[in-house]
Amino acid sequence: MFSAIDIGIDLGTANILVYTKTKGIIINEPSVVALDAKTRAVLAIGTEAKAMLGKAPDSILVIRPLKDGVIADSDATLDLLKAVMQRAAKQLGSAYRKPNVMVCTPSGATKVERRAIHDAVKQSGAKTVHLIEETVAAAIGAELPISEPVASVIVDIGGGTTEVGIISFGGVVSSNTVKVAGDRMDEDIIQYVRKQYNVLIGERTAENIKMEIGYAPVSHETENMEIRGRDIMTGLPKTITLSSLETQEALKESLSAILECIRATLENCPAELSGDMVDQGVVISGGGALLKGMQEWLSKEISVPVHIAPQPLESVAIGTGLSLNMIKQLEKMSR
Known part of the structure; x- marks a missing residue:
């Protein structure tokens, strides 16, 4: 007990x-974490603190301590x-x-x-x-047979980094990390809206856009979303309509960096294990795995089957x- x-x-x-x-x-x-700016006392963590992002007064520091x-x-x-x-x-x-x-x-x-x-x-x-x-950890959580003599390929697209690993006999045979993932995608959307519309939006709005109408480079039926931000020229609130084709364009660079990381890892894989990949495929986990069209796009680009982990957000x-x-x-x- x-x-x-x-x-x-x-x-x-x-x-x-x-x-x-x-x-x-x-x-x-x-x-x-939300902290008192003077005493550094913790005021809130998690969901409660995230709700304060971009909205808190100077007396409250809202920090994302991991980068x-x-x-x-x-x-x-x-x-x-x-x-x-x-x-x-x-x-x-x-x-x-x-x-x-x-x-x-x-x-x-x-x-x-x-x-x-x-x-x-x-x-x-x-x-x-x-x-x-x-x-x-992501491979174990995605139920891959990591201790067996076959290539288990995992691509974990998180918030700060994308981790790619080929695991066999419980050890990492080849791995790569790139500091391009969910946060960079949000930043891409912020910059795109700023350049195209002269409108400033926050991190939370960008994240909502990514989740609602964010697409990997695949053909799809165009979706639109109304978003609100601050007009850079006038300083006043402004509403614009953003399409899923525009988010596709905004995310292109980040997705290319993730693809390069995957390709670099696969290129370092021993020849004997490369054959397993054609049969076993690649498993993607993390929040980035849920981007619309991600599975279809990756499969086309790397020419092997791509599967989404049973619980992508919780795999790790x-x-x-x-x-x-x-x-x-x-x-x-x-x-």
Whole structure:
């Protein structure tokens, strides 16, 4: 009854998720913290803090402490993690001691960045902390046979980074990371609207546009969406109509960068494993996997089947939690 519990944390640029074997995903909140500008006291985290983005007065700092998959503001990250661990403890009841935590790190993270993530989780109340590469966690969460001698190819398109990995026998054979993902796509839409219409929109509006009428380069029936922003010339509010063809144009550059990252990883794959890809295909996870037309477009570009993970938004968190059962196995394979 008083044994320590195992939890997995997906410390993402856009969202922070906590997974337990007994209850599944118990926390799924945006990685945003609202602080008092003078005292640095935490006022809100997650959804509540995200609602303040672009709307808070000067007395409130709204921070996204993780950038490109790594810690950009260590104090704010620690505040966020402490609040998340407290919420997790409440959900799991007080009968549990400090948890054993598995947390994912980007494949391209440096030793210093990994140490920062490890220390932040440890300080926030973990008993033991283990790190796992994001691509391996995403593959486990997407139910890929990573310990078998076949090529499991995972493309995790998150908020800050896109991670591509080829995994066989539980180890990463080839991997690449590019700092182009959901956040960059939002920025692309902001810049496009600014250039074409002289209208300034915020991050949340851009994200809504991406989710509603964002398309990968595939043919589709045009969709339109009314959006509101500030006219740069007059400074007054303005309403414009944006089409899905325009969002396609805005996202073209970012999607090309993601495609190049996938191609570079596949090119480094041993010949014996390349054959498996034709049979097994590629699995995409993360929020970017849900962009309309993504599966069809990628399949056409890389000429192999593309599948979407069963729970694309939660794959990394689920894999991170499940990997606690495989610590010894993963450590042996990573030596």
